[in-house]
Amino acid sequence: MTFLVLANFKSHKLEGEVLNWLKTVSPALKNNSSLKLLVAPALLHLPAAHAYLSTHPTNVELVAQDASPFPPGAYTGAINAQQLKEYGVSYSLVGHSERRKYFHENHQDVANKVKELLSNGITPAICLSRDDIVPQFAALSDDLQNDCLYCFEPPADIGGTTTAPLDLIRDTVDMIKKYTSAKVLYGGSVTPENVASLLELPIDGVLVATASLEASSLTAIISTCSHAR
Ligand code: PGA
Secondary structure (H helix, E strand, C coil): CCEEEEEECCCCCCHHHHHHHHHHHHHHHCCCCCEEEEEECCHHHHHHHHHHHHHCCCCEEEEECCCCCCCCCCCCCCCCHHHHHHCCEEEEEECCHHHHHHCCCCHHHHHHHHHHHHHCCCEEEEEECHHHHHHHHHHCCHHHHHHCEEEECCHHHCCCCCCCCHHHHHHHHHHHHCCCCCCEEEECCCCCCCHHHHCCCCCCEEEECHHHCCHHHHHHHHHHHHHHC
16 A cells, blocks of 8 residues: 655745755655655645646645635635646645644534535545544545545644654544544654654554655655655
């Protein structure tokens, strides 16, 4: 099964920095069929990243960091799923803990985004704290649950250098897998130093933000993951 490494740049980097990063990291993915890199630059940088990847094919796919819960229409400031699709977006994060905390997104908003994304052929990557699991699955239509990716991200373990305890990750991934047969990733303080320990867990990938910003550090994570799989 393909292991996923999802790099989330959050609100970091200018366009040239995104392109340099892609240039540096892409060679690590060549001839690597056991691993796929998913990259989530700022929405504004998706067209340039798409143009770069169209002329430098490799197993890197583009991820939006967010999507509108609405279809095209009078929703000032919103970027809808159809617009994301035009720029080669294959996945979109939804319900990241920072969106839930700072932008007050609730479980129903996340479910609405999921519906919009799937109807435009984009796979939602739903971020969940342990407490989100029950209410988030309750808000999602049963028939859509297997068509998403899930990322267990404990908010208290984001942005540091130590992951959540491995037992807690294992237990929470099991909880999520009771609802769905979809892939489940872990995110929160994943670094080149600790990623090997995570590979013993029944996870299908890792979501990396801080340690993805430096190309060399993400390349080290990719290398560890591909050797272990
Ligand atoms: P981190 O963030 O890798 O900096 O802990 C993960 C995330 O918030 O997606």
